[in-house]
Amino acid sequence: MPYAILRTTKIKTSGNIAASLSHNYRDRETHNADETKAHLNSHDHDSKDAAFEAIQNRLPEKVRKDGVHCIEYMITASPDFFEDNNRITHDKYFEAAKEWLIERHGEENVITTSIHRDETSPHLIAYVVPYVFNEKKQKENLNCKHFLGGRKTLSDMQTNFHKHVSHFGLERGVERSVAQHQTVKEFYSKIQNPIKELKEIADSIIIPDTTFLESKEKYAERVAYSVWNQACDEFEDSILKTTNKNYIDLEKENSRLKGELEKSKLSERVVKREFFKFKNNMDIANKINNLPFENIKKINSYIDKKTDEIAEKNLINPILDQENKILFKWDKENNSYYLLINDQQINKKVPVSFIEEIKKCSSFLNQFTTKEIYNNNLKGGVEIP
Template sequence: MNFVILRTQKLKSKGAICRSAKHAFREQDTPNADPKLTPENTHIGAQSSDEAMAAVNARLPDKIRKNGVMAIEYLITASPEAMTAKLRKDQDNYFHDSLAWLKAKHGAENVVYAGIHRDEKTPHMYAYVVPIDSQGKLNARHFLGGAKALNAMQTDFAQQVGVKHDFKRGIEGSKATHQRVQSFYGQINQPQAPLTVDKERKVLKKGVFSTTVESDEEYQARIIREVNKQIQPSVEKARLSGTK
């Protein structure tokens, strides 16, 4: 499973941006992060939530319509198994190209912060974008649009960035519902239990003088059923990774 994961979250208030930034900079308790690895995190464009907020404010127009999207929060990673299998330099190259893609899409001046987290189970990149369109207006819809535009964005990211790093697009047209970035990432970060399969032939009938066990066909079919049942959660995570 080697799917790209690209998620967006609309932040409609400075309070929401600040809360997210405090998480990004580990300025609040983050139970699923290993504090020993936090120094390995990388911050680009800001070194604290205060600096990130200042960068956002510098790009925001004076007047913002009610319920307007002030920033788009991006989460970029890949299927956990595929991401963790890469060397650090290869992970960094993927994130470097992902950031370049964001800047090309939104304009470098509007990508106010990007950070790579290496202190959680799977390395991933956060980025905050102030959605200013070519007319100089705050316009998140121009970039995210509806379902069709989001679907096209997933495809474009996979083609422009993912393929280069041996990642592919998730299942197009998936019916899975969109989730908040942090909730989604928390889900894919859950560890999977190792496979446990009874490799001994099952006894079908035990008599006084003879014992009947599974045939080759029955044995193989049972093993396949047991393995498929146990890997289903991981298959579902891979399916979710390409929704939109």
């Protein structure tokens, strides 16, 4: 059962946009990508610089210090979707995903998209400027919170996206589960198996050397850029080289919830059926009570007569066994027979010595084990009416 996967991250500086695009366009070494498949990737813009310029041109002249410049969307599916379908279906899925982004943000704000096919699972990356029209001010404002603000908003986003792509046979994750929404970077890191500790990632990062006559500012900028790029590679390496454990767990959770739902529906049907039985019985009882007294007496007499007839049918002829009197009587409450030997009801309270003594002088009882007698299981000795 494949799942639709949608993750987001907020990009708050032009430097981070450039770094992300550099990774996206493979302008630097990307450890988790297969160089021989790079030609399979596709981009809306011909280069990183062209995509960067398009994003900058859409942004306002001034963005507040903590403002989100851009939302990066990562859209993919669990590995079995790509394994079970061909390239044509993959492309249609990504086309539908892009349509959803345009419906959500407007075509003018979905600046550029890329599809990576050089990694384990194909995925779409989209850069979106989060404009929202402000009715009060009658102008567009950057408002990332409108799209990604709060648990309900994120849950509604996942549900809405799933509805748009469900015709591909993709499932939505468990709705209203305790799972927290993850950013692209968190998702990449958390599904890794085994999960890399931050210390391991830090140890793997190579700090570049200084160059001749390079200023401290330039060197610091180059170090920050290099560290960011390498860390992104390490995090992203997790999504497309790891196991399907998260997806399998998700399938199990969905199956469990569906099972509970079926059980609850069954219980509801049983309760309704019993309720209608009770209601019918009450209707009959009320009708009887509303009859004249003489008629009620006749009905009660008829019921008693029928009860006696049923009891008579449940009588079993006594077994004549030398000096022992063996009887079977009908237990109305348990709807079964019970055994009496010499007027002693046989149950667990009867001592074994009693059974053994009876068996010594009874050829009939001697053919059964003590356990069979205790369980009233005298095969062949009961004459069924």
